[in-house]
Amino acid sequence: MIFIVTALHCEAKPIIRHFKLKKDARSTRFDLYSNGEIYLIVCGTGILRCAVATAHILSIIPHKNGASALNTGICGAVSPDIEEGTPLLFHKIIHSETGREYYPDILLKHGLREVALNSFASPVTKEYAGTHAFEFADMEAAGFMEAASMFLPAHAIFCLKVVSDHLEGTRMEPEFVTQLMQKNLEHIEHIVVSSRELPGCRERELLTSSDYRVLELIGERLRLTATMRHQLKETARLYKIRHKNSLEGLEAFLNLPVDSKKEGKIVFERIKQYLIH
Amino acid sequence: MTQKVLARFKDAVKIEIKHYKDVFCRPNQDFQLQKSAQKLILAVKKDNFIYKGPEICQNFGSNNFYYTSSILNCIYHCDYCYLQGMYPSANITAFVNIDDFFEAVSREQRSRSVYLTVSYDTDLLAFENIIPFSSMWIEFAKRHRNTTIEIRTKSANYSSISHLDCVDNVILAWTLSPEAVIEQYEKWTPTLKARLFSIEKALSDGWKVRLCFDPVIKTENYRETYGECIRQVFSRLPGGKIHDVSIGAFRMSAEYLKRIRKSRIDLELVHYPFECRNGVARYPEALEKELVNWVYECIGQYIAKKRIFL
Numbered sequence: 001m002i003f004i005v006t007a008l009h010c011e012a013k014p015i016i017r018h019f020k021l022k023k024d025a026r027s028t029r030f031d032l033y034s035n036g037e038i039y040l041i042v043c044g045t046g047i048l049r050c051a052v053a054t055a056h057i058l059s060i061i062p063h064k065n066g067a068s069a070l071n072t073g074i075c076g077a078v079s080p081d082i083e084e085g086t087p088l089l090f091h092k093i094i095h096s097e098t099g100r101e102y103y104p105d106i107l108l109k110h111g112l113r114e115v116a117l118n119s120f121a122s123p124v125t126k127e128y129a130g131t132h133a134f135e136f137a138d139m140e141a142a143g144f145m146e147a148a149s150m151f152l153p154a155h156a157i158f159c160l161k162v163v164s165d166h167l168e169g170t171r172m173e174p175e176f177v178t179q180l181m182q183k184n185l186e187h188i189e190h191i192v193v194s195s196r197e198l199p200g201c202r203e204r205e206l207l208t209s210s211d212y213r214v215l216e217l218i219g220e221r222l223r224l225t226a227t228m229r230h231q232l233k234e235t236a237r238l239y240k241i242r243h244k245n246s247l248e249g250l251e252a253f254l255n256l257p258v259d260s261k262k263e264g265k266i267v268f269e270r271i272k273q274y275l276i277h
Numbered sequence: 278m279t280q281k282v283l284a285r286f287k288d289a290v291k292i293e294i295k296h297y298k299d300v301f302c303r304p305n306q307d308f309q310l311q312k313s314a315q316k317l318i319l320a321v322k323k324d325n326f327i328y329k330g331p332e333i334c335q336n337f338g339s340n341n342f343y344y345t346s347s348i349l350n351c352i353y354h355c356d357y358c359y360l361q362g363m364y365p366s367a368n369i370t371a372f373v374n375i376d377d378f379f380e381a382v383s384r385e386q387r388s389r390s391v392y393l394t395v396s397y398d399t400d401l402l403a404f405e406n407i408i409p410f411s412s413m414w415i416e417f418a419k420r421h422r423n424t425t426i427e428i429r430t431k432s433a434n435y436s437s438i439s440h441l442d443c444v445d446n447v448i449l450a451w452t453l454s455p456e457a458v459i460e461q462y463e464k465w466t467p468t469l470k471a472r473l474f475s476i477e478k479a480l481s482d483g484w485k486v487r488l489c490f491d492p493v494i495k496t497e498n499y500r501e502t503y504g505e506c507i508r509q510v511f512s513r514l515p516g517g518k519i520h521d522v523s524i525g526a527f528r529m530s531a532e533y534l535k536r537i538r539k540s541r542i543d544l545e546l547v548h549y550p551f552e553c554r555n556g557v558a559r560y561p562e563a564l565e566k567e568l569v570n571w572v573y574e575c576i577g578q579y580i581a582k583k584r585i586f587l
């Protein structure tokens with residue numbers, strides 16, 4: 001599952017079309033599109049709006065380990081040598097107001113140029129760039145990073161932008177932006193596909209529902225305390241990891257007569273020995 | 278130093294960072310995933326250049342046992358390694374201000390002799406071709422006779438320091454394991470044969486060599502496995518020339534183990550039902566004794582027992 005955040009509709013349009021995303025009514029605050037696997041939210045311009053939208057989408061859509069998030073759209077380049085339409089993957093995002101830096105953990109293989117991006121609260125111009133040190137500018141990524149980092153691991157957060165201008169300060173036609181994004185869809189798709197292949201946190205459930213049933217029954221029959229039940233579950237989990245077989249052997253302990261807590265404790269110790277060895 | 282390292286990685290993407298912890302200590306990192314694409318962080322350490330040796334480690338009879346970490350993390354990926362639970366990141370951090378480390382040790386050893394291990398939270402010799410810290414520590418030891426330095430490694434990279442003169446107060450320590458254990462649990466490390474080849478060279482050049490059978494891992498047929506390994510080791514190495522040997526069964530801070538278990542759900546080794554004694558996860562006492570004693574008895578056939586540390 002991947003969550004895509006764009007500032008503008010014209011940036012989102014080719015993505016919505018390509019992945020056949022449909023309007024999703026789960027968000028009434030922002031425009032949300034999805035196909036059940038890919039979710040795209042249009043946040044509007046600005047760092048704060050982007051942070052709010054990112055936190056919003058990651059809160060309202062339930063997701064498991066292995067989910068990722070991508071902030072994409074356009075950005076400005078200071079150097080005229082960087083051509084319009086150049087796709088960039090950012091390894092460092094700087095919030096220009098606070099100076100806070102964010103570092104996505106790029107573990108994916110990709111063929112994109114990796115650079116640093118500065119996020120500004122308002123549009124910046126060539127003149128401003130002349131007196132401040134930065135190479136690329138946008139108005140959202142820092143907010144995205146701040147919010148996404150609260151929900152997802154560092155390797156599952158991506159920021160990919162396409163150079164649209166050289167900070168001339170002229171108004172950009174939506175069609176032009178859409179075209180730029182359309183041309184770079186393959187890179188967005190690469191992130192979407194590759195991020196799925198990154199394994200999530202490897203913690204997964206080892207005990208099946210029938211294992212749980214047996215453990216619960218044992219807990220009740222032996223009148224185990226909450227701590228002992230926890231110990232039993234943990235020991236059973238380790239047993240399964242080591243022996244790779246089921247907990248069927250435990251059922252034999254269910255037939256043992258137990259008339260007091262003391263007797264329960266004795267059987268509990270026997271079960272622990274069985275699971276440890 | 279920084280420029281030299283950067284020159285080695287001309288094509289690498291370079292990211293400027295303010296402080297190494299901004300990257301190394303980012304929240305929510307996946308150590309295991311990062312291990313497959315380790316990055317190198319070059320940093321400056323501001324303080325705490327040396328630490329008192331932890332109780333969990335062998336002090337080889339020294340009361341002034343210290344350790345230092347000029348590099349954090351390791352290029353190898355041993356399943357039993359505590360670094361997986363100790364650090365939030367698998368990226369390698371190298372502190373380029375090595376002179377500050379030297380200065381700190383130099384101060385410490387002015388009034389008393391110091392025993393210092395420099396390759397605990399990493400494998401310095403394995404990293405020598407990238408950053409020559411082993412050589413630099415050896416040069417330091419040459420000038421500071423009051424300091425005994427241990428450089429512990431699993432590498433077969435002795436050739437990277439073989440041009441240096443032997444220094445009496447430096448101990449080159451090799452961690453050895455049976456080939457089956459290396460294959461199963463010590464990912465990316467050299468074979469036992471390759472390590473022995475390096476040790477042979479170091480011995481013949483006159484270096485003090487320590488052999489570390491640590492950690493001893495409980496395998497199904499550990500008696501045969503370790504017995505055969507020790508026979509193999511001493512058929513290649515002259516026992517009389519070995520400085521000393523250390524033996525220790527697998528043990529780890531219970532806190533680190535807890536973290537590792539969460540990320541390595543399928544790894545049988547870390548899910549063994551260890552006992553927690555004084556905050557340290559270890560094999561049950563009887564088994565631990567049995568493992569260590571077995572290895573001790575096997576080694577005792579080749580080396581005077583007074584030179585074996587448990």
